Amino acid sequence: MDKFALKIICPDHIFYEGDATMVEFTTTEGNVGIFAKHIPMVSVVAPGKLTIHCEDGSEKTCALHSGFAEVLQDSVTIMADSCEYSDRIDITRAKEAKERAQKRLSEREGVDIARAEMALRRALVRLDVAGHK
Amino acid sequence: MASMKEIKRRRAAIQNTAQITKAMKLVATVKLQKARAKAEASKPYFTIMYQTISSMLEKSENINHRYLRKNEDGKVGILVITGNRGLAGGYNNAVSRQVISGFESKDTLIYSVGKKGRDALLHKGFEVEGDFSEIVEEPLYKDAADITKVMLDDYESGKLSEIYVIYTNFKNTVVHDPVLLKLLPLSKEDLLQPETKENEGPRALMNYSPNEDEVLDAIIPKYISSVIYGGLMQSVASENGARMTAMDSATSNAEELIDKLGLQYNRARQGAITQELTEIVAGANAIE
Numbered sequence: 001m002d003k004f005a006l007k008i009i010c011p012d013h014i015f016y017e018g019d020a021t022m023v024e025f026t027t028t029e030g031n032v033g034i035f036a037k038h039i040p041m042v043s044v045v046a047p048g049k050l051t052i053h054c055e056d057g058s059e060k061t062c063a064l065h066s067g068f069a070e071v072l073q074d075s076v077t078i079m080a081d082s083c084e085y086s087d088r089i090d091i092t093r094a095k096e097a098k099e100r101a102q103k104r105l106s107e108r109e110g111v112d113i114a115r116a117e118m119a120l121r122r123a124l125v126r127l128d129v130a131g132h133k
Numbered sequence: 134m135a136s137m138k139e140i141k142r143r144r145a146a147i148q149n150t151a152q153i154t155k156a157m158k159l160v161a162t163v164k165l166q167k168a169r170a171k172a173e174a175s176k177p178y179f180t181i182m183y184q185t186i187s188s189m190l191e192k193s194e195n196i197n198h199r200y201l202r203k204n205e206d207g208k209v210g211i212l213v214i215t216g217n218r219g220l221a222g223g224y225n226n227a228v229s230r231q232v233i234s235g236f237e238s239k240d241t242l243i244y245s246v247g248k249k250g251r252d253a254l255l256h257k258g259f260e261v262e263g264d265f266s267e268i269v270e271e272p273l274y275k276d277a278a279d280i281t282k283v284m285l286d287d288y289e290s291g292k293l294s295e296i297y298v299i300y301t302n303f304k305n306t307v308v309h310d311p312v313l314l315k316l317l318p319l320s321k322e323d324l325l326q327p328e329t330k331e332n333e334g335p336r337a338l339m340n341y342s343p344n345e346d347e348v349l350d351a352i353i354p355k356y357i358s359s360v361i362y363g364g365l366m367q368s369v370a371s372e373n374g375a376r377m378t379a380m381d382s383a384t385s386n387a388e389e390l391i392d393k394l395g396l397q398y399n400r401a402r403q404g405a406i407t408q409e410l411t412e413i414v415a416g417a418n419a420i421e
Contacts, residue, residue, distance in 0.1 A: 011178045011274035011362055012171065028351075029343055042185070043342035044351040068352055070185055077181060079355065081274070 002036035003055055005075040008062075008083055015083045016060075022053040023076055025064055034071055041071040045078065047118075047125045061086040063129040065122050089130040098123035137401045144394040151387035157220065158380035165306070165373035172303060172366040179363040186356045189339070189349070190319065198346060199289070200353045203318045207294035208242045210262070210284055214300040214364055215250030216372040217269050222379035224372050225249035228299055228311045233257050235313065242293065244284060246272075246365065262287070272369065277362035281354055288317055296357075300364030301371035307378055309371035314364075316357050 001021045008016040024033040026048025050064040067080040101120035105113065190201075213232055215225045229250045232243075242262040245251035247269050251261055263283055268276040287293045296317040301309050341348045 007181075009178045009181060011175060011277075011359060013174050014177055027342065028347070039340055041340040041342055042189070042348050042352075044348055068348070068355070070181075077185075079178065079182060079185075081278070081355070 004036040004073075006052060006078075007075070008050075008064075008078045008080055010080050010083055015062075015080065016052065019055055020052050020076075021055055023078075024051040024053075025049070025069065025078070027069070034076055037073055038071050038076075040073065042068060043071070044068050045080070047121045049125065049129050050078075050083065061129055063089060063122075063126050065125065084126075086129045089126050091127065091130050094123045094126035094130070098127065137398060137405060140394055140398045140401060144391060144398060147387050147390050147394065151384055151391065154380045154383040154387060158377055158384060161373045161377040161380060165370060165377055168366065168370040168373050169303070172363075172370045175363055175366045179359050182356050182359045186319070186352060189352070198349050198353075200317055200349065201319050204288065204291055204294040207291050208240050209236060210242050210244060210287060210293040210296045211236065212244045212246065212280065212284065212296070212298040212361065212364075213250045213254065214269075214298070214368040215245070215247030216368075217248045217266055219249060220379060221372055221376035224301065224309070224375035225253070228301060229253035229257075231311045231313060232259075232299060242287075244280065246280070247368075269365070269369070272362070272365035274358070274362050277365060278354075278358045280361055281358040285317075285354055285357070293317075298361060298364055300368045301375075303367045303370040303374060306374045309367075309374055312364075314360060316360060317353075319353065 003019045003021050006016065006018060006020040006023055007014070022033055022035050024031065026032075026046045027043045028046045029043065031048070032043070045064060045067045047063075047065045050062045052060040052062075054060065062083050062085050064078070064080055064083050067078060067083075069076060069078045097119060101116050101123060104116040105120065211232060213228060215228050219225065225247070232241075232250075232254060238258045238260070241259055243251070243254050243259050244263040244265070245254070245261055246265045248266045251264055251266060255261055263280075265276065265280055284293070284296055288296055295315065297313055297315050299311055299313045302312045303309050
């Protein structure tokens with residue numbers, strides 16, 4: 001299968017750099033899976049699971065929180081605000097964050113709803129990805 | 134000539150100072166290494182962000198986006214990145230001086246990172262709208278995103294007509310210059326500097342999903358955060374570089390002074406002995 005160069009870049013480090021045959025992630029429009037020779041595209045990333053399909057058939061799963069992706073014929077560059085491998089996720093911390101965010105959302109007063117919702121989404125993505133290991 | 138006691142005391146005082154400056158230099162060196170590694174690590178993100186945004190603007194001739202239009206009224210917002218502490222040579226001063234010479238205090242709102250710059254500008258009559266000084270010791274990407282949000286909100290509400298950032302670019306340990314960058318409104322002319330143009334091969338027409346406006350909505354704030362984050366990293370590295378150089382020369386000046394005082398002390402001691410001898414001899418002569 002054709003491969004392409006995949007780069008995932010976080011603000012303070014390069015998270016992943018290498019070849020892949022397919023990459024799956026969530027955009028604001030829904031889930032996408034990108035193969036080599038895709039038409040050029042820039043899309044906005046929504047919090048979700050990112051799966052890298054490597055050349056040797058293995059898969060890597062990560063939690064990807066917001067950013068955008070630039071797709072070119074032979075390369076995909078994902079600019080991520082933050083990204084983490086599924087086996088590095090701190091499940092207890094994610095659970096705590098989820099409960100905290102839910103509590104804030106249920107109080108409804110004097111809280112930044114948008115922020116709490118984002119926090120909840122991040123926590124849910126983390127839990128989801130960690131559970132899918 | 135000063136008395137032996139005085140010279141001795143002064144020499145001890147300078148020795149103490151030298152010890153402190155030497156310690157500060159060592160601390161700055163260690164911090165510099167860390168800051169430099171971080172600044173290096175933040176570069177790829179910034180570079181690619183920059184390329185993406187300039188190629189987007191390049192191709193989209195007629196986008197009428199709110200971040201690309203100039204707000205008619207409102208003040209100029211400047212994010213001024215300096216340090217919280219002094220003793221770093223001209224580091225803090227160079228930045229605030231450039232702001233003072235380049236902008237009118239009555240049309241400007243300052244958003245400050247770093248107490249030194251904030252205080253200098255307050256003193257000159259500038260209005261400080263937001264202060265984020267506490268983050269300067271160890272800036273995170275999240276901090277940059279928070280600052281971006283505050284400034285963008287003010288831009289959208291019409292309080293600001295333009296947004297600039299001024300930080301200190303770290304070239305190497307000795308050379309660092311203040312850099313003023315315009316963040317908003319974004320225009321092709323401000324962005325496309327010759328150095329980034331080489332990469333612009335014939336690229337296929339880009340598709341934007343869902344559409345250009347929404348992609349710009351998402352990307353421009355990220356671009357601004359990445360510039361601010363990069364600026365913070367560069368500034369921290371520069372601050373420590375400047376402090377290291379300043380403390381290094383302070384230490385060597387102190388050592389020079391210590392040597393000089395040592396010489397003076399020995400001379401004074403020799404003088405005192407000679408005088409004492411003369412007195413003894415004179416006394417002995419008087420008795421005879």
